[in-house]
Amino acid sequence: MNYYHHFVIPFTAGLLFLVIVVAAKWIGWIKNLDAEQKGLIKRNIFGKASLHATWEVITESLLHRRIFQKNFLLGYMHMSLAFGWFLLIVMGNLETRFFTHGQMNPPYVPIFFEFFEHDLSTLRYKEIFTFVMDFLLLFVLSGVALAYMKRATSKPLGMKKATKHAFIDKLALTSLWLIFPLRLAAESVTAGLYDSGGFFTRWLGEAIVSLPGADMLYYPLWWAYSISLGLFFISVPFTRYMHIPTETLLIFLRKYGIREKNEHTSYTQVELNACSRCGICIDSCQLSSELGISNSQSTYFLKSLRDKKTTDYLTETCMLCGRCDFACPVGIENSTIRLNQRRETPASAINFGYVPTIEASKGKIAFFAGCMGQLTPSVTKATLTLFNAAGVEYTHIDKDATICCGRPLQVNGEESAAKELAQKNKQLIEGTGAQALVTTCPICARIFAESYGLSIPVYHHTQFLYQLAASGQLKLTPTSNLITYHDPCELGRGLGIYEEPRELLKFAGNLVEVKSSKTDSLCCGGSLAITSINQQQRSQIAIKTLESIGANDVDFVATACPLCKKTFTAASDENAILDVSEILVKACTNSRQSLKPEQKQRTKETSTVN
Amino acid sequence: MTKTVAIIGGGVAGLETAKQLNSLGYSVKLFEKTNTLGGHVAKWDRLFPNKRHASEVVSSLTLSQGNTQTLTETTVHSIKRENQGFVISANSSNHEADAVVLATGFELFPAEKKEEYGYGLFENVITSADLEQMFKKHGKPVMASGHKPVRIAFIHCVGSRDEKVNRPYCSKVCCVTAVKQAIEVKEALPNSEVFCFYMDLRTFGPGYEDLYKEAQSKGVTFIRGRLSESSEIEGGRVLIKAEDTLASTPLKMSVDIVVLMVGMSPLRSTNKLATDLGLSINADGFIAATDLHTNPTGTATNGVFVAGACTGPNNITDTVNAAKATALDVHNYLSR
Amino acid sequence: MIDFGFTPLVASITDLDKANVNLAKQLTEQDPSFALCISCGSCSATCTAGQFTKFSFRVMCHQIRKGNAKEAIAEASKCMLCGKCTLACPRNVNTRNIISLVRKAQTTTP
Structure with a gap:
């Protein structure tokens, strides 16, 4: 059977363009990886890593597990669009294959199958296919509806701030949003006119064709559907939708063990293109939530770098606290890329020739x-x-x-x-x-x-x-003090040390666990990685962070970084902020020389905030 | 019927206000949370600018109280407006009054908050208040080990003019106190070396500049620079770092005793009483008077007045003057 | 010309009529905390680089304000950015930011 109509041209041309461009980009990126990175690919491509990567593509690129963890509706929106569309394509292909008895068809055939074949009476499992195809279309449309809603108000989808997009992104977005409503309209009108279709398209189609002149819409709708697909495909390489094909490549490369290095590599290009610009990094950023600086977050920085238009402002306006690295659903190494960008333009005049060699006495x-x-x-x-x-x-x-x-x-x-x-x-x-x-x-x-x-x-x-406490070399007797712990960025997200300070504090008193902790802990605001914010702004951040760890409900706020301690102390007069070691001294039973005079334990006011 | 005035705080401000209102014929109840009258002044040895014993001032004030009903070891928990007057609940009983004077004073800056200076960590880092105690007890400064100190450094502006500890204001009296104490050290230990580290020397009152000159002539060295940090070295001595800003060079020196000139901080417990009464707190954390220039004793709430250092750092003379003004305003209010 | 037996040291006089204070103006605009220094010296006292060199943040700011900053700015290349000065400053001057701005101004103006 030979299926063809002129309206398939926009779709087919768009698809061809997309496939060629994506293939060229992938080849270019992989070719430009350095020898070590290529070695990792060679070593791992035929091993378990590829299986793990495939599984991650399913759970992340299709099902969007990590976005579900952030917010159910946001996860559902992404899943219905990605997984729903994927299933539509798979089922459409199966349906066409079944009908044409395994014949190889051009790619447009399954997409516009409802146009080419009205009488599916010879199709095996016809009821199941038509039902499933309608059901999947509705599934995708529910996601599109949520996407419309997200533009109007992003709050129900768990996002305080939505990314501000460029014109071409909006154009792509519009064509994407039109694809499925147009498909529904085209298939419905077809079903109405030819008594075909599934439970929904048939019902809707009959309603539409009962209106005068509806049959005039038949060809224009199929044209419009094909054009919207074609437009979207052509826009992909120039817009954030490039993340869809790139994320898949990123997942494979990451599973092979490739990471960001001390300077930008070709892998960085893959990461830059894998950013979906979803804006989750904006919400995780305290510069945005506490200081109202909402134009320097990773999504904006990565885009500027991708477009080779980055500025000092974007490179420098970041605390490098690492919160967005852990919040990013794609797992992009935002902080490392930003740091590497800073490395591109070092200050010209730094001179440490004067530093003498310092010596110290020997010891174990x-x-x-x-x-x-x-x-x-x-x-x-x-x-x-x-x-x-x-x-x-x-x-x-x-x-x-x-x-x-x-x-x-x-x-x-x-x-x-x-x-x-x-x-x-x-x-x-x-x-x-x-x-x-x-x-x-x-x-x-x-x-x-x-x-x-x-x-x-x-x-x-x-x-x-x-180690000393666990081995009994250091003897600690717990006190009745209530303690909350603040994870310093460099210690927690930086070095992955979360448990030792907590275990130590349990030796010394009652540790209260809080919601924003470990990888999700807030920065104290003292970060040395940003210079442009002033002390008042740092204090603003610190006060919120103290609140988040319940500082007013405990005897001591423990931290394990002198800079966090200083930043908190400057911000708050109310709380007793101590290093883990200072709290341990209070509980140490074999200390030969205790702190003298013992720091006064400050009595807590009975009133608590909120 | 005799009207009653409740005065909260038995320091200089409270005592002077009580004394004045007493002589104007009011029934005065003076609430003091500790067991002694005289407030912080009762803890000092001698006063600037004339090195008179603080106890003389305190006993002069306490002996002239007449019929004042003094309630020591009585903590005021709340003050509520009722009908035309106030109900003060203190310890577990209630007291009625027609007017209230807050004369709650200040607290000394908790020096351990300035961690890098080492108070509470290094045994020979003490505060100006600790030094007064030493003068009272021994008539001279003594190292923790009992040894005689040779080198003593006074550090001005500890808990004053420092935004890092939320005390951006000048405490007014620490400069001249340091100058006075430096002279006393020189008098008690003539062979000692005494250094004052200052940012700006603010000796603004009568006789203060003379005191400064006296210190210079007695050999006290003044270094214009703020301490950045201290560390403990052998023998419990302390190594301090500052910049000699007039020479533009960093400076470090080891001393036997470091004296931190602690500033005057707002009392948080008082602020709660004040805000419950509808009073406002100023940016520095002290109680705000109605008008800084024309009504420094009145507050936003009718019948509630303030006197002394609860409105900001003050010396004794100004506090006594403020107390007299407050008493007159209370009298005007009650005889409307 | 009469020989008085000495020559006046013109170079050591700060002449505010002729001083170029553009950098001071620019820095105050970029970071208003530049204006808040009270010359207490905490920053230079605590300075890690200051242990070994003549670099002094306070002196640098002071000289920039007097339009006589060349030497002091050159010393700024010795700063290690460790941040102690920021923690020590009682007036919350954003010292590290000012250092970065001075270093940038140095590379952009010939």
């Missing part, structure tokens, strides 16, 4: 308090008190002179300047002959662990103290 454990540690002497004192209690042989390597670890420069994109400082500190650390490095500062801990290439293990003090 090298203890580093960091710059911030000099402004939080009670954290240092508490930690060393616990070391003494547990009999740890340590050397305090930055007691007299100190240089910065380099992380603040690194997060501002000054990689080579950071390396200069790292070199000096590495000499200092290795010169002590220590077996491990312990620091009370997660900012230092992160660069020590990720960039220094030290031959000895690096521990944040909560990890090290946890």
